[in-house]
Amino acid sequence: MSEIVASFSQIFAWQNVLFMFVGIFVGLIAGTLPGISVTLAVALMIPFTFGLPPEAALLMLIGVYCAGTYAGSIGAILLKTPGTAASAATAADGFALAQQGRASAALNMSLYASVAGGLFSGLVLLFASPQVAKVALNFGPPEYFALAIFGLTIIASVSGKSLSKGVVMACLGILVATVGLDPITATTRFTFDLTALLSGINIVPALIGLFAISEILTQIEKGIKKISGTAVVKKEKFGWKNIIPYRKTILKSSIIGSIIGAIPGTGGAIASFISYNEAKRSSKNKEEYGQGSMDGVAASEAANNGTTGATLIPMLTLGVPGDIVTAVLLSSLLIQGIQPGPQLFNTHATLIYTILLGFILVNILMFIVVKFSIGSFEKITIVPSNILFPIILVLCLFGSYAYNNSISSVWIAVILGVIGYILPKFGYPVIPMLIGMILGPMAESAFRQSLSMSGDSLAIFLQRPVALTFILLAVLSVFYAVYQNYKNSILEKKMNKNKDEISSAAI
Amino acid sequence: MKIFKKIFLTFVPFILVLALTACNSSNEVSGSKESVDFPKKTIKIIVGFAPGGGTDTVARIIAKELGKHFENKVNLVVENKPGGSAVVGATEVVNSNPDGYTLGFTPSGPFVIQPHLGQTTYSYNDAVPISQVTSVDFILAVHKDAPWDDFESFVEDAKANPGKYSYGVPGANTTGDLAMKAMAMETGIEIKSVPFKGGAPTRTALLGKDVDLIAINDDDIVPYAKDGDIKLLLNLGEKTYKDYPDLRTIRDLGYNINSNAGYLLYGPKGLPTEIRDTIDRAMEKMLQEESVVEALNKIGYTIDYMNAADRTKKIEEEYNAFKEIFEKTK
Numbered sequence: 001m002s003e004i005v006a007s008f009s010q011i012f013a014w015q016n017v018l019f020m021f022v023g024i025f026v027g028l029i030a031g032t033l034p035g036i037s038v039t040l041a042v043a044l045m046i047p048f049t050f051g052l053p054p055e056a057a058l059l060m061l062i063g064v065y066c067a068g069t070y071a072g073s074i075g076a077i078l079l080k081t082p083g084t085a086a087s088a089a090t091a092a093d094g095f096a097l098a099q100q101g102r103a104s105a106a107l108n109m110s111l112y113a114s115v116a117g118g119l120f121s122g123l124v125l126l127f128a129s130p131q132v133a134k135v136a137l138n139f140g141p142p143e144y145f146a147l148a149i150f151g152l153t154i155i156a157s158v159s160g161k162s163l164s165k166g167v168v169m170a171c172l173g174i175l176v177a178t179v180g181l182d183p184i185t186a187t188t189r190f191t192f193d194l195t196a197l198l199s200g201i202n203i204v205p206a207l208i209g210l211f212a213i214s215e216i217l218t219q220i221e222k223g224i225k226k227i228s229g230t231a232v233v234k235k236e237k238f239g240w241k242n243i244i245p246y247r248k249t250i251l252k253s254s255i256i257g258s259i260i261g262a263i264p265g266t267g268g269a270i271a272s273f274i275s276y277n278e279a280k281r282s283s284k285n286k287e288e289y290g291q292g293s294m295d296g297v298a299a300s301e302a303a304n305n306g307t308t309g310a311t312l313i314p315m316l317t318l319g320v321p322g323d324i325v326t327a328v329l330l331s332s333l334l335i336q337g338i339q340p341g342p343q344l345f346n347t348h349a350t351l352i353y354t355i356l357l358g359f360i361l362v363n364i365l366m367f368i369v370v371k372f373s374i375g376s377f378e379k380i381t382i383v384p385s386n387i388l389f390p391i392i393l394v395l396c397l398f399g400s401y402a403y404n405n406s407i408s409s410v411w412i413a414v415i416l417g418v419i420g421y422i423l424p425k426f427g428y429p430v431i432p433m434l435i436g437m438i439l440g441p442m443a444e445s446a447f448r449q450s451l452s453m454s455g456d457s458l459a460i461f462l463q464r465p466v467a468l469t470f471i472l473l474a475v476l477s478v479f480y481a482v483y484q485n486y487k488n489s490i491l492e493k494k495m496n497k498n499k500d501e502i503s504s505a506a507i
Numbered sequence: 508m509k510i511f512k513k514i515f516l517t518f519v520p521f522i523l524v525l526a527l528t529a530c531n532s533s534n535e536v537s538g539s540k541e542s543v544d545f546p547k548k549t550i551k552i553i554v555g556f557a558p559g560g561g562t563d564t565v566a567r568i569i570a571k572e573l574g575k576h577f578e579n580k581v582n583l584v585v586e587n588k589p590g591g592s593a594v595v596g597a598t599e600v601v602n603s604n605p606d607g608y609t610l611g612f613t614p615s616g617p618f619v620i621q622p623h624l625g626q627t628t629y630s631y632n633d634a635v636p637i638s639q640v641t642s643v644d645f646i647l648a649v650h651k652d653a654p655w656d657d658f659e660s661f662v663e664d665a666k667a668n669p670g671k672y673s674y675g676v677p678g679a680n681t682t683g684d685l686a687m688k689a690m691a692m693e694t695g696i697e698i699k700s701v702p703f704k705g706g707a708p709t710r711t712a713l714l715g716k717d718v719d720l721i722a723i724n725d726d727d728i729v730p731y732a733k734d735g736d737i738k739l740l741l742n743l744g745e746k747t748y749k750d751y752p753d754l755r756t757i758r759d760l761g762y763n764i765n766s767n768a769g770y771l772l773y774g775p776k777g778l779p780t781e782i783r784d785t786i787d788r789a790m791e792k793m794l795q796e797e798s799v800v801e802a803l804n805k806i807g808y809t810i811d812y813m814n815a816a817d818r819t820k821k822i823e824e825e826y827n828a829f830k831e832i833f834e835k836t837k
Contacts, residue, residue: 039557039558040558042558043587046567050571137711138715140712140715140717141701141712180590180591181590181591181626184679185679185680186591186592186626186678186679186680195591195594195595195598195599196595198590198591198594198626199590199595200590264707264708264711314711318711319710319730319731320710321707324557327560327707328558331561331564331806334805334806334807335564335805335806339731339733340731341731341733404587404589404590405586405587406588445704449701449702449703452673452700452701453673453701453717455670455699
């Protein structure tokens with residue numbers, strides 16, 4: 001108990017608070033700029049952590065992580081260019097809101113939802129770490145495969161009008177993701193003997209291309225003078241009261257985020273897609289989604305920040321990093337000579353509670369910092385496009401290069417940008433392609449590892465309860481999507497019939 | 508106030524442009540003795556893995572410390588070029604300008620294993636090894652609930668049940684995977700290889716009992732074996748660990764297998780011997796500093812220095828050893 005009290009006072013120590021602010025600041029910049037991913041930002045901060053005491057170092061990195069995950073939505077809303085894959089689900093609705101002159105509302109919703117998600121996961125981290133860790137260990141290759149398949153069924157809800165076109169794009173995404181080395185036997189696939197393609201088509205340049213560059217091309221084509229359709233940005237007052245209608249969505253999404261986050265190797269993107277899909281499914285206004293739904297923004301952002309606290313659970317209790325960011329956090333711990341594991345709560349109780357409580361404080365500080373700056377953020381939507389977009393384009397190209405210091409990533413971004421510009425004109429949506437690129441490799445590796453484990457028997461997916469559950473959810477999801485599609489087409493036919501009847505009666 | 512805002516806004520892009528140009532990494536060292544040719548400016552170390560992993564962290568420690576051990580103090584920076592089991596980064600270094608300002612830091616895999624798989628545009632001896640810093644062994648580990656207390660009982664069980672047991676490795680055709688394949692051949696057992704991506708997922712798979720054993724690099728397992736859920740069964744390499752004096756090596760048991768993998772600093776094809784030796788001498792000095800030894804120990808590595816000549820010879824030996832393994836296990 002005394003350790004908790006000690007750590008409570010520690011988190012307010014001026015050095016720790018200072019480094020939290022530094023981390024938040026760096027995270028906000030990194031998350032907003034397309035291409036400077038949270039991972040890169042965290043990696044760049046590593047040298048600074050060598051000389052710092054462990055609490056300050058970890059709290060700074062946590063600041064970068066939380067703020068970076070939130071800030072991906074800033075670009076998504078203002079420019080339809082998500083700074084991180086985790087905010088890709090926010091882009092459609094967020095940007096639509098910005099075009100309606102409601103950028104302020106969208107940014108606020110994103111902030112409140114993100115902080116809510118972050119705080120929720122912080123509480124899970126604080127009170128339920130050991131239990132959650134045990135559950136995380138139940139996730140082996142068969143479960144990852146089942147989860148990936150379930151995730152792929154999400155494309156139904158983001159395919160817009162045509163489900164089949166969405167499926168085509170998802171398959172295209174999976175195909176594109178096979179370029180590079182086979183994850184199991186490391187044979188080259190579609191590399192055409194180019195060394196640059198050995199590492200495959202990476203997500204960050206792909207994200208920049210498919211979302212940012214394609215959007216810039218679209219904006220150029222339309223010749224729009226500035227993003228916001230209205231001349232002045234609406235000054236909407238946004239407080240906790242405005243959140244209340246969305247509290248169910250936010251709570252559900254935070255839960256989904258925390259569950260997904262606790263599973264190593266998944267991440268904010270998967271959580272945000274699943275959560276967005278669930279919000280749409282249970283909503284009474286399904287058509288709103290994709291056209292500027294505040295609910296959609298809330299769902300996506302609460303989920304992606306909901307993963308941040310949860311990913312720390314397997315890292316601290318088992319020494320299992322969920323993604324590169326937690327891998328960096330883990331190595332920072334090791335450099336300080338601290339061994340992760342269940343005994344950590346005994347041997348370094350003060351440090352651990354400082355991290356757990358500090359995580360919550362980081363979210364609160366982030367809220368305060370961003371709340372003051374939102375007014376300036378939204379002004380971007382009234383900056384003339386002929387100034388704004390060249391700057392964004394340069395940042396995108398920089399960002400693609402910075403991803404792995406290779407010009408090939410820039411080419412990938414440009415090529416995918418052109419593809420992402422042309423295909424939607426024929427009704428082929430871009431988001432399913434991104435989902436395919438993220439989940440395809442996960443599904444493939446997991447599938448083949450599972451078969452290695454089971455001696456090539458498919459029964460393994462039905463014998464393990466968690467895997468079976470997700471497979472059933474996936475099947476249900478597919479049936480539901482097909483049913484909805486069928487219902488909609490019947491409805492459309494009826495409406496067209498009525499129209500014809502009315503016009504023929506009028507004759 | 509409006510005027511101030513205008514001035515401020517005009518200067519912001521100007522400052523940004525300045526900041527970008529300042530990011531140019533070729534800073535000349537001022538006050539350098541003109542008689543010393545190398546190094547005169549910032550040296551770049553390319554790492555073939557993503558940031559946060561063991562190789563990257565060691566490289567960053569080197570980058571922080573090596574500069575002061577040259578006659579002219581210089582800076583070093585780390586650039587990550589992940590992909591293709593570090594082959595992408597290795598390819599870039601091998602083809603770089605051999606002026607000594609582009610170096611690489613890698614485990615030996617890209618040079619002694621990957622060329623056998625036909626994935627590389629370079630030949631195994633194209634790169635110029637400079638110094639080995641440390642080495643990892645691959646350890647055979649099991650979950651504490653496993654029915655075997657030692658290697659021999661495992662082999663007995665596996666012989667009686669061919670194809671029943673699976674082992675996880677941090678990547679297909681990693682040193683550990685190949686050592687296991689060689690071991691399986693020599694003991695006559697049939698076990699399944701389940702490759703994961705990196706040390707952490709492999710370790711997780713063992714903790715979750717998704718595989719029966721794992722053959723994993725020591726830096727990704729030894730620091731985690733203290734809390735009791737993991738049992739170290741056998742060392743497939745050559746080192747001894749002071750925390751685990753009872754851990755035998757596979758060579759102790761009479762098998763001619765050694766999965767020791769060195770981590771080395773290396774230079775492009777055609778790197779002049781003078782420059783190579785200058786860097787090698789500086790590395791040797793750096794690795795004797797107590798702060799460096801401590802920093803590496805904290806992340807699970809012990810110093811295992813080898814100079815350029817010895818390390819070059821070892822590449823040749825290891826390449827041939829793996830050639831044999833690949834031919835036998837075809």
